[in-house]
Amino acid sequence: MLTLPFEESHMMCEPRFGANYPRESLPESLEQERQHEPDRANSDMREAEDDVSDREEDEREDEHDEDGLPKKRGPRKKKHGGKEQLDRSKLRRQEANARERSRMHGLNAALESLRKVVPCYSKTQKLSKIETLRLAKNYIWALSETLSAGKRPDLLAFVQTLCKGLSQPTTNLVAGCLQLNARNFLTDHNGEVMFSGRSPYDAMYSYPGSDMNTPPGHSGSSLDSSAKPFRHYSYSGAYEPYYENPSPESGSPRFDGQLSPPMNFNGIFSLKHDDPPDYGKSSHYGMRYCSAPGRTALAHNSMYRVSPEARFPYDLHVRSQSFQAQGEVTAGLMLQQKRPDTPVLWARISLTCQIGGSVSLAAGPASHRKYFLSICELGNERKFATDILVVELQI
DNA sequence: TAGGCCATCTGGTCCT
DNA sequence: AGGACCAGATGGCCTA
Numbered sequence: 001m002l003t004l005p006f007e008e009s010h011m012m013c014e015p016r017f018g019a020n021y022p023r024e025s026l027p028e029s030l031e032q033e034r035q036h037e038p039d040r041a042n043s044d045m046r047e048a049e050d051d052v053s054d055r056e057e058d059e060r061e062d063e064h065d066e067d068g069l070p071k072k073r074g075p076r077k078k079k080h081g082g083k084e085q086l087d088r089s090k091l092r093r094q095e096a097n098a099r100e101r102s103r104m105h106g107l108n109a110a111l112e113s114l115r116k117v118v119p120c121y122s123k124t125q126k127l128s129k130i131e132t133l134r135l136a137k138n139y140i141w142a143l144s145e146t147l148s149a150g151k152r153p154d155l156l157a158f159v160q161t162l163c164k165g166l167s168q169p170t171t172n173l174v175a176g177c178l179q180l181n182a183r184n185f186l187t188d189h190n191g192e193v194m195f196s197g198r199s200p201y202d203a204m205y206s207y208p209g210s211d212m213n214t215p216p217g218h219s220g221s222s223l224d225s226s227a228k229p230f231r232h233y234s235y236s237g238a239y240e241p242y243y244e245n246p247s248p249e250s251g252s253p254r255f256d257g258q259l260s261p262p263m264n265f266n267g268i269f270s271l272k273h274d275d276p277p278d279y280g281k282s283s284h285y286g287m288r289y290c291s292a293p294g295r296t297a298l299a300h301n302s303m304y305r306v307s308p309e310a311r312f313p314y315d316l317h318v319r320s321q322s323f324q325a326q327g328e329v330t331a332g333l334m335l336q337q338k339r340p341d342t343p344v345l346w347a348r349i350s351l352t353c354q355i356g357g358s359v360s361l362a363a364g365p366a367s368h369r370k371y372f373l374s375i376c377e378l379g380n381e382r383k384f385a386t387d388i389l390v391v392e393l394q395i
Numbered sequence: 396t397a398g399g400c401c402a403t404c405t406g407g408t409c410c411t
Numbered sequence: 412a413g414g415a416c417c418a419g420a421t422g423g424c425c426t427a
């Protein structure tokens with residue numbers, strides 16, 4: 001960013017505007033403050049210190065008290081020696097700057113490694129330092145709570161704990177990050193898993209059945225309707241070392257310092273950042289289609305409507321009227337949130353078509369206001385139109 | 396354009 | 412004495 005090569009650092013060491021900011025122009029009060037509270041002196045005042053220190057020393061020689069006697073004073077500062085000493089002083093300052101720079105880089109590196117082990121790691125959209133620290137604190141807290149509870153927590157409670165004190169954008173990010181991982185385990189209205197695809201994370205890390213891992217007596221959360229699709233907690237990877245592997249040091253691949261927590265391992269950010277520039281900035285949301293190269297657009301005039309079940313202050317917009325469907329197609333549906341102050345924790349979307357073929361529901365992070373539909377096995381060369389699009393959002 | 400975030404410089408303080 | 416650490420100041424970049 002502003003990093004300059006060390007060779008150029010001497011340019012930065014020059015007084016930035018102190019040289020052009022004569023002390024005579026300082027307000028008297030500031031000048032007095034500077035003398036009596038050196039720790040609060042502004043750096044611009046400090047800038048010229050080197051240049052004026054000798055002059056100050058000379059001026060003090062003439063200071064006398066009310067009785068005309070020389071003021072008592074402490075040990076006098078050593079005057080700058082010759083040019084050599086001045087150069088040495090500058091050199092030491094430059095070295096100190098370099099050390100400080102290096103120290104801050106180390107600090108930033110540590111912060112970066114922290115970013116990688118808290119939820120929502122993204123190379124392209126980094127959490128700020130303060131948000132990283134807050135999220136890390138919340139994450140530790142949430143995991144500690146989970147450990148002391150001895151059972152898998154409610155998703156909502158977990159997310160809420162994670163998001164405490166975070167800014168709204170970070171809150172959205174975290175919530176969305178968690179929920180997108182759960183999209184493959186969503187259930188339809190009958191409670192059946194409709195999408196059996198496996199995410200890269202699933203492929204890498206075996207996922208325990210919730211029934212096997214639910215401690216006795218844990219009959220689900222009080223938010224049954226909302227939590228139902230997430231009975232396989234997407235964020236369970238964070239707990240799996242605890243549930244599956246009693247010893248965190250026993251070689252779990254999840255926290256080897258190389259991988260982000262599983263909840264980040266689903267490409268949500270790649271989706272996000274692969275967006276065209278105008279996509280993310282658009283205030284209107286509609287259908288968006290992401291198809292692999294070579295896939296053919298097969299259908300047009302898809303019709304959508306929000307079912308009466310849609311019960312929230314959202315608008316549904318169709319961005320495009322065509323599907324590209326051959327083999328598997330992923331389409332994106334975006335919703336416009338009328339009340340951005342109200343966090344939406346998850347979305348469930350179901351889609352039926354006039355033609356045959358399996359249509360899977362999908363869901364995404366409501367907080368990102370993007371919902372990706374997976375439409376599989378629609379068949380080749382067959383046009384179709386969607387009949388009903390049901391969107392449910394949990395607020 | 397204001398505000399947030401950041402890197403850097405800088406001097407003071409503490410520690411070895 | 413010198414390095415580490417800290418906090419204030421400053422200016423650049425980015426975004427709403």
